[in-house]
Amino acid sequence: MSKASIILHAFPDEARPARALASALGVECRFVDVHTFPDGEILPTVPETAPTTIVYRSLAQPNDKLMALFLACDAWRRAGAQRLVLVAPYLCYLRQDIAFAPGQPISQKVIGQLLGDRFDRILTVDAHLHRTPTLSAVFPQTSSTALSAAPVIAAWLRQAPQLDFVVGPDVESASWVGQVADALGLPYRLFSKTRLGDNEVRLALDNPAEIAGRSVALVDDICSSGGTLIEAARMLKAFGARDVAACVTHALFDPSVDTKLRGVGARGIVSTDSVIHPSNAISLTPVLADALRGEVRD
Known part of the structure; x- marks a missing residue:
């Protein structure tokens, strides 16, 4: 475990915004390694943790990312992380907040349980909520912060x-x-x-x-x-x-x-x-850093 009380972990494909956020917070940024086996299974290896570990992971194109994230959560806890904070500028699977047709899942409830059970705090930006009044309704079991761009x-x-x-x-x-x-x-x-x-x-x-x-x-x-x-x-x-x-x-x-x-x-x-894309021109770092300063001070 790192000697620092707080650290930021991210994945290499989001290095630029993750490093910008870590710099704004004055914390170290390290990257998770994800190995893919020939059969398609993945094995994430997390770097040194800290008691509070901030995880930067935007969840566009979410399916592979979610599996790596869930496995990494087990690794972070085993490595000594006491508090896991997920910074997901884009949060997936929020649109399906009801079963629109027979046989369909309520995806929002599923993702709320899967992420909410693993993280002590979840931050996102401009969450795609319509009939759901607040982000806390998606994550009743943990702390959540809905930010605006x-x-x-x-x-x-x-x-x-x-x-x-x-x-x-x-x-x-x-x-x-x-x-x-x-x-x-x-x-x-x-x-x-x-x-x-x-x-x-x-x-x-x-x-x-x-x-x-x-x-x-x-x-x-x-x-x-x-x-x-x-x-x-x-x-x-x-x-x-x-x-x-x-x-x-x-x-x-x-x-x-x-x-x-x-x-x-x-x-x-x-x-x-919020999503790495050729059209990116506006950094969310100021919005995210302001919301996380309490984690750094604490």
């Missing part, structure tokens, strides 16, 4: 010249859009959305004439297929927007989405580094 997104958008409006692609984006707009001191608008299929939506915006000639930030928490954002950007340009810049917290989309956004007249898309 709005402050760092707003800080990045302040660089945009003459920004006039913040727009959300659907009513589900209201909380994120409102926070960003309030931080910038700007009005915001929300599209209403009717989903016609997995990749087809119909959008509508009240009083679209006010968009003409304006510079618009199109903001959402998550982008996967990109269909809604692309249609929203297309319509904003059709309404006469001078400029449209798309900005999301979690970049789960194929890089071609950026090309498609530019194809409808937008400036493309940027994201936070």
Whole structure:
């Protein structure tokens, strides 16, 4: 066990944001080694632990990551970690909060139990919760912290010249859009959305004439297929927007989405580094470090 009282562990594919967070906290950063056997089984080996071990692991493309994480939890405890803190900027399997059809699981409950039973505290950013009121409802057995990327997104958008409006692609984006707009001191608008299929939506915006000639930030928490954002950007340009810049917290989309956004007249898309992606332009380190300072002081 390390002589330090707190240490940060991460996985090599997320070295950059993990090192940035460790530096902001003034703690050492070390990396878990994951060996894959010929049959596909994996064996993680954790480095020296500390009484409080912060684990940085974003959970996009989660299935292989989760298995390595669960096995590593056993190794961390055996190595002497008394307190395990999971920093998962993107947290998976939260959308399926009810059984939408017979025979389906409630994935949110499953992931809540699996992670909540292994970690003493869980932090995430812009959790994809809709019918679930709070993150603590997902993790009733452990401490959890729901953070917002709005402050760092707003800080990045302040660089945009003459920004006039913040727009959300659907009513589900209201909380994120409102926070960003309030931080910038700007009005915001929300599209209403009717989903016609997995990749087809119909959008509508009240009083679209006010968009003409304006510079618009199109903001959402998550982008996967990109269909809604692309249609929203297309319509904003059709309404006469001078400029449209798309900005999301979690970049789960194929890089071609950026090309498609530019194809409808937008400036493309940027994201936070919650998920490693070519569109990353906004660091979550300030938000995460502020939330973790109590761990370091304690």
